[in-house]
Every structure is written in structure tokens, then in C-alpha cells.
Amino acid sequence: MRSQYSAPFRKGQRLVFAREIGPLPGDVPIVWWADEPCCLVQGFFNRGAELVRESTAHQESARLRCSASPELGPYTSGPRLLGKAAPRAGDGLVIVHEHPAGVRMVTSREQGIVGERIWRQEPFNISLVTDGRRIIVRDPRGMALLCHDSWRLDAPPTSWSTGPLRRATDPAQLVVVDLLDLGDSLLISTPDTYSRWSWDGALLERWPGPPKESMAPHLVAWHPDGPVLYKTIFDPATGRWTCGRSGWHLVIWDLKREEERSLGPSYDWPRGARSPDGRWLVVDRVAQGGRGLELWDLSTSTLVERLPTRRHPVRALAFAPDNLHIAVASGTEFFVLRVVA
Known part of the structure; x- marks a missing residue:
């Protein structure tokens, strides 16, 4: 049955x-492509997260779970989940959840929990990325915090610090809008810059x-030739930034020419991905x-x-590295589409 x-x-x-x-056991998935499609899902009732990975060797999806309260049943509410991440290799999972002492980070692999740390902080949602050894956290103030060797129980204790990520760019303050795992590096976006870091x-x-404008643009998809943004655009006729329901557009920002190209209004927050060669854009928007789900050929703006x-x-x-296959998470289903070039 379909x-x-x-x-x-x-x-x-x-x-x-x-x-x-296969099916997805929760909501708010994050999708990437390692050797096979991977999806990171927030579990039921904010209890934890699950990493779903296609396993062609076993003809089924492989799954790794990490919960704030593993002793609770699947439909029992536990501590609120504040953030989640997984390395591109798809061999681990890290979650941050509320804790009586502040917030607690748990790192897990197939053998179970391999590390944890607790620090004082108001229990706000945070974003984080990891390469499987180091973890970068965007705290509620928009600062980038670096933590080393968080996956090893035998690692010496390390303190959180704003370290080189902050000092190398601006000695005063770096306001981080988005963190994005690029595999061999990470992307940090601020209200007026994009930067790639080791x-x-x-x-x-x-x-x-x-x-700069009244509202900071939202990053929909990253590509070194031009990220895809959800933003307001400048109207030369009125001399003002557009506003209202039709004022937010899907935009390609040319990093080299510092020019933008609008693909039209979007009445809801779009989700999208650009192929590694830069030609194709697949985006879901209203x-x-x-x-509808749209396929764009950006080489001709067509x-x-x-759908x-x-x-x-x-x-x-x-997108997969072959530029033709796309891993898609929709509702409670995880599947693959292919571009017929």
C-alpha cells in the first residue's frame, strides 16, 4: 500500500x-547524504532524537536512538529536547535537553551513551553541529561555543569557551544566525556575512x-556559488524593502558578484537543496x-x-553527490527522488 x-x-x-x-518516528527532520541518505528526527513528546539511515546492505533503514530519559516509555513525556546533531558519517548522535542544574548534553553511539556534560544555562532551544569528535553550539545569545573531544569518556575535562571561532572574526562579538555542517568544515552565517571554518x-x-535590511535573510540551502535565501527584496519603484505576505521571496545570492536573483514570492518558509554542481535546485514552497515541490534549472533560471x-x-x-538523487523527508515518510536530466 502506498x-x-x-x-x-x-x-x-x-x-x-x-x-x-521507511517511516519517520517523529518530527523536524534534518537530512543529509553520506554514503547513503541520513535523517535526524526529533522524537515523540520532545524526549529525544533518532538517526535514520538507509542501509542497502540490509534492505532496511538503520536507526540510532538517544533519549533524555531512556527508562521512560515511547509515549511518556520526559525532559524537553533543546537541540540535536549527528556527524556526517551517521555513526553517532548528540542531544541537549533541559536539566535541573541547567542543560545536559548526551553523546551516544551504537553501544549506548559515551559521554555527557552539564552546564548552567536557561533552557532555551539551541542549534549545534558535530564532526563526531568536536561539537559547535550556538547558544541563545547567538555566540558560537566550541567543545573538543565530547565523544570520549576518557578525554580530559574541557571547559566551554568562545575560543577561536569568535576571536578570529571580531574581537567584540560574533552574532551567529545559523550553523551548517558542510562535512569537512562548517558554515557560520551572521546577519551580514557567510564564513567557512575548519x-x-x-x-x-x-x-x-x-x-542590511529590516529582517535578516533565512538560509534555505547552501552552495559556494550562491546560497538560496528566504528574504525580503528591495523595490526600486518605491525605494523600500518589500513587505507583507508577498514581500518574502526565494532568492539566489551570488557570492562573487554580490547580486541577488529572485525566483518569486514564497508565502511560507521554504525548504530546499541545491545540487553539488550548482545546476539544480529542488525547493518546497507555497x-x-x-x-508544491519545484525543480529549477539554475543554469537557465527555468x-x-x-509537483x-x-x-x-x-x-x-x-542532494546526493551524483547531482541527480534527492533524499526527501515529508510528513512521516523518508524516500528518494531522482532528477531526469
Whole structure:
């Protein structure tokens, strides 16, 4: 029996349904592509997270769970989950949850919990990324905090510090808007810059972002030729930034020319991914004709195909290294689409 969630994506002529991976046990997935598609999901009732990875060797998905309260049942509420991350290799999982002493970080691999640390902080949601040894955390103030060797119980105690990630860019303050795991490095976006850093905290590259405006742009998908942004645009006719429901556009920001190219309004927060070669963009958004999954050829700025999805929005997606396959998390389903070039 076909899933109601994946059914709308089986009708494409250029975006073709390739295969099912399996159900997702929660919400708010983060998708990336290692050797195989991976998806990070927030578990039921904010108890923990689960890493779902396609396993072609076993013809089923491999799953790694990490919970704040593993002794509780799957439908029992536990400490509130504040953040989650997994290394690109898909061999570990880290969560941060509320704790009576502040917040608690738990790192886990297949053999179970391998490390934990507790520090004083108000229990706000935080974003974090990891390469499987080091963990970068964006705290509620927007600062980047670096923690080394958090996956080893025998590692010497290390304190949280704002370290080289902050001092190398601005001695006064670095306000971090987004953290993004790029595999061999990480991306840190601020209100007016994008910068690529090594996991040891060395600045590798930096690019200027769009001109400052009333609202900071939101990063939809990253590519070194041009990130995909969700932002307001400048209207030369009025001399003002656009506003209102149709004022937010899907935009390609050219890092080299420092120019933007609008792909039209988006009436809801879009989800998207750009292929490694930069040609293809797959994005789920609400346009004037309703919600749909769109395939764009950015080499010609052409909308190639649009699949109406209605009440089945895509939560996250990622391109494979071959530029043709896309891992998609939609509702409670995880599957793969293919671009017919």
C-alpha cells in the first residue's frame, strides 16, 4: 500500500520517485547524504532524537536512538529536547535537553551513551553541529561555543569557551544566525556575512551577505556559488524593502558578484537543496498556485517541473553527490527522488 505522504511525489516526469526508505518516528527532520541518505528526527513528546539511515546492505533503514530519559516509555513525556546533531558519517548522535542544574548534553553511539556534560544555562532551544569528535553550539545569545573531544569518556575535562571561532572574526562579538555542517568544515552565517571554518576553529573563507535590511535573510540551502535565501527584496519603484505576505521571496545570492536573483514570492518558509554542481535546485514552497515541490534549472533560471503537494509539505531534503538523487523527508515518510536530466 502506498503511503499518503509519498503519493504526491510519484507523479513527476522530471522529478521521479526512486525508492522508499521507511517511516519517520517523529518530527523536524534534518537530512543529509553520506554514503547513503541520513535523517535526524526529533522524537515523540520532545524526549529525544533518532538517526535514520538507509542501509542497502540490509534492505532496511538503520536507526540510532538517544533519549533524555531512556527508562521512560515511547509515549511518556520526559525532559524537553533543546537541540540535536549527528556527524556526517551517521555513526553517532548528540542531544541537549533541559536539566535541573541547567542543560545536559548526551553523546551516544551504537553501544549506548559515551559521554555527557552539564552546564548552567536557561533552557532555551539551541542549534549545534558535530564532526563526531568536536561539537559547535550556538547558544541563545547567538555566540558560537566550541567543545573538543565530547565523544570520549576518557578525554580530559574541557571547559566551554568562545575560543577561536569568535576571536578570529571580531574581537567584540560574533552574532551567529545559523550553523551548517558542510562535512569537512562548517558554515557560520551572521546577519551580514557567510564564513567557512575548519572544525578546529580556523577561518577558511568569508563572503559578504546581502545588504542590511529590516529582517535578516533565512538560509534555505547552501552552495559556494550562491546560497538560496528566504528574504525580503528591495523595490526600486518605491525605494523600500518589500513587505507583507508577498514581500518574502526565494532568492539566489551570488557570492562573487554580490547580486541577488529572485525566483518569486514564497508565502511560507521554504525548504530546499541545491545540487553539488550548482545546476539544480529542488525547493518546497507555497506560491500563488498553492504548495508544491519545484525543480529549477539554475543554469537557465527555468522552472522545469512543479509537483502540487497540498497538505504534504517537505520537511527537509538533500542532494546526493551524483547531482541527480534527492533524499526527501515529508510528513512521516523518508524516500528518494531522482532528477531526469
